[in-house]
Amino acid sequence: MAHTVTHKTVCQVCHNCCPIEVDVVDGRAVKILGNKANRHYDGFTCVKGRGQLDYHYSPDRLLHSLKRGPDGGYAPIWSEQAMDEIAVKLTRIIERHGPRAVSAYFGTQAFQTASASMPVAKGFMAGIGSPMVFESVTIDQPGKAVAPALHGTWLGGKYGPNEADVLLLIGANPLVSMLGLPLGNHGKWLGDKLESGGRLIVIDPRRTETARRAHLFLQPLPGHDVAILAAMTRIILAEDLIDSRFVTDNVTGIDELRSAVAPFEPSLVAAAAEVDVADLETAARMYAAAGRGYIDAGTGPNMAQSGTLLEYLILNLGALCGDRRRAGETVADPVSLYPPLPAVAQALPPYPAGGLGEAMRVRGLGHCPAGMPVSGLAEEILTPGEGQVRVLFSVGGNPIAAWPDQIRTAEAMSALELLVQIDPFMSATAHYADYVIAPPMALETPHVTHVLDFLQAAGIGPGAPYAQYGPAVVDPPEGSDLCSEWQFFYGLGQRMGVQIAAPHPLGLVEPVPLDMAHPPTEEELLDIVCQGSRLPLDVVRRHPDGVEGALAAEPATVVLPGDPSTPTCLDVGNPQMMADLAAVADNLGAGEHIGGTAAGDDMLLISRREMHATNSSYNAMAARGGRRHNPAFINPVDATRLGVGADDVVRIASPRASVLAVVSLDESVRPGVVSMSHAYGNPSPDVDTPLQDGSSTARLADVTVDFDRYSGQPRMSAIPVTVTPASL
Ligand SMILES: Nc1nc2c(c(=O)[nH]1)N[C@H]1C(S)=C(S)[C@@H](COP(=O)(O)OP(=O)(O)OC[C@H]3O[C@@H](n4cnc5c(=O)[nH]c(N)nc54)[C@H](O)[C@@H]3O)O[C@H]1N2
Ligand SMILES: Nc1nc2c(c(=O)[nH]1)N[C@H]1C(S)=C(S)[C@@H](COP(=O)(O)OP(=O)(O)OC[C@H]3O[C@@H](n4cnc5c(=O)[nH]c(N)nc54)[C@H](O)[C@@H]3O)O[C@H]1N2
Ligand code: SF4
Ligand SMILES: [Mo]
DSSP states (O other), X not given: OOOEEEEEEXXXXXXXXXXXXXXXXXXXEEEEEEOTTOTTTTTOOOHHHHTHHHHHTOTTSOSSEEXXXXXXXXXXXXXXXXXXXXXXXXXXXXXXXXXXXXXXXXOHHHHTTTTTTHHHHHXXXXXXXXXXXXXGGGGTOTHHHHHHHHHOEETTOBOOTTTOSEEEEESOOHHHHSOSSOSSOHHHHHHHHHHTTOEEEEEOSBOOTTGGGOSEEEOOXXXXXXXXXXXXXHHHHHTTOSOHHHHHHHEEOHHHHHHHHTTOOHHHHHHHHTOOHHHHHHHHHHHHHSSSEEEEEOHHHHHHSOHHHHHHHHHHHHHHTTOBOOTTOBOSSOOSSSOOOOOEESEEOOOOOSOSSOBOSSTTOBOBTTBBOGGGHHHHHHSOSTTOOOEEEEESOOHHHHSSOHHHHHHHHHHOSEEEEEOSSOOTGGGGOXXXXXXXXXXXSOEEOHHHHHHHHTTOSOSSOOXXXXXXXXXXXXXXXXXXXXXXXXXXXXXXXXXXXXXXTTSOSOOEEOOSSSOOOHHHHHHHHTTTOSSOXXXXXXXXXXXXXXXXXXXXXXXXXXXXTSOOOEESOOHHHHHHHHHHHHHHHTTOOOOSGGGTTEEEEEEXXXXXXXXXXXXXXXXXXXXXSOOEEEOHHHHHHHTOOTTOEEEEEOSSOEEEEEEEEOTTBOTTEEEEESSOSOSXXXXXXXXTTOOOGGGGOOTTSSOOTTTOOOOOSSEEEEEEEOOO
């Protein structure tokens, strides 16, 4: 009789890294539940994690790699054969055009299942000499990496949510996205926090799941967050609510900031953003009055305006209120699987925010602190001349579905001489690929939770010391020929005589040269990722329920005193940021705001996430025969005005393009706003199948409009659109 074996491992479907228990019968995984022995998560899982078996065993899953034939159709190819052919093509292209012609893009799932593969893939790119390495970070919240360059970094760290008395969430919805509050069991954490006196302020055009728990909720028109933050800064300065001691010792540029926020008169900002001025003032006072504050802005506001300016103002507010750790305090959120980051109660002064490496040939963009600007890559591919990009390796990402400006992306994918998509499914981008490489999936791959550390280093991780190792729990399907991401790049390296040195994910340790004659094991790759880690990986491997609490806390990091002989300051008055702020003030004064009830039929399209899918993958609702599409959520007031009802089809047109979408009525969405999740739609920008595949919001964005000067990120939320009734 078949018997069930229960394996403990880590869910790799999203960055939340929930500990799970997988029941396996005769080598087949049959059920997934949360691991209750882990106190940090307390048994939490979500519908995607529990439902991933539908994907793992999907009849659509690729069990062999595919090659596109001359007729455009795809036929299976052995992965060894695919690597042979690709190595030959690549060598020829590099000989003719140089290594810059070869690019790689790492998307969301590259940070998940393929996280141990990234060092090999990046080592390969470095080995061939190409700087054209891109990550989804620059179409996410790149301002989080760029703003510290302009403001400086407090080396003692910011107070995290566990240490804070007041939490200010701007366009982040952690109860659904699992980002913005300590990664783990968000609902339970927030309940405990509020019960113990914590205060929550939420600013979002949608009354989100998180907003419903807030003490103070502001529901502005989208795209006004910079003005709102500037007004809050003005109030805090005018009412002298700052931490004068901290500011005097550690902050410069305050006079410049004071002048720059002067035009952001609260009543003017409140009128433009359509919020109550009293609420705006209360938000500023509530934040400043608390002992310790924590601010996080999510994807919405980061995509609606310059994410750099937004995040810069957030850093400024935190510094003005002294929300920075002092000497002698313990770092509550140390990294665990990376080497310990030193903590000193001192400012690291500003450093260059641009010109850091390779320059792009488009729009003056180049390597920024968040990496190479993804939103310029399609233009790089389409722009003739020396250095033109002709090859793309797309790993764990889905450019056609997710990159802003779908029409341009589709042109670029079609123009490539060689597109290799590593993907377990025939994703939208796979339809453009010359080769689709079929990799193993999450449950077949061992994993460590270092993505938590990656986020922890940015101040948005688990908020506490934590690590888990998760073994593979099933073998690849019988008869399959899978090639993991690292095997693919290692295999190319072998064939092309390229020596690969695997870099550390944060660059904290020297790259490790791989033995190019004997492939590493997956466990050895995990050891490379975790080399020198604060918690040794071997210790973590011995704790199948995860390492947490007191066990994870040692060795603790205590903030050391700064060096008084070399005083350094955080800069709250960076000239470029002040100039950018002045431009926002000019528009505010001119009353030039788009969208909303005031401007007739114009509406603003904003982004959102839904619990049952991760971007374009793991859609648990679709897998169970439910809704496959991403509705256009609008307020019933707008529906009436537009003369449409639930499930009606509408055309949503931006200045760039239009899409067909299916209406869903939603009281939680502010009137004047269309709220839709991204990364849906069929592979073609010319044909819409809104019910079967959903609608591409990426098509409505234009990479050349309102793009951030450092990261290149264009306006991807708060996009002006008109909505009109349509039919299929
Ligand atoms: N279930 C699920 N979880 C996910 C994902 C997923 O697809 N599904 N994706 C993952 C990824 S890749 C990421 S980066 C994170 C993102 O995590 P979050 O940033 O928390 O993502 P969202 O849930 O989309 O929250 C963004 C919020 O911004 C609001 N918003 C939009 N425009 C504006 C604006 O102009 N101003 C303000 N103030 N608010 C605005 C939206 O209404 C929305 O509530 O989530 C991750 N987690
Ligand atoms: N309009 C708009 N656009 C957005 C956003 C928005 O909010 N609004 N959000 C942006 C953000 S925050 C992000 S992060 C990007 C996301 O952009 P991407 O990361 O490029 O997009 P995903 O849809 O997450 O792509 C994941 C791909 O990985 C594949 N996959 C699944 N499992 C595995 C695996 O085990 N191995 C491998 N190799 N592949 C796997 C999936 O089939 C899918 O093709 O989109 C951005 N685009
Ligand atoms: S997909 Fe769900 S279960 Fe898996 S890590 Fe994310 S939140 Fe946890
Ligand atoms: Mo993201």
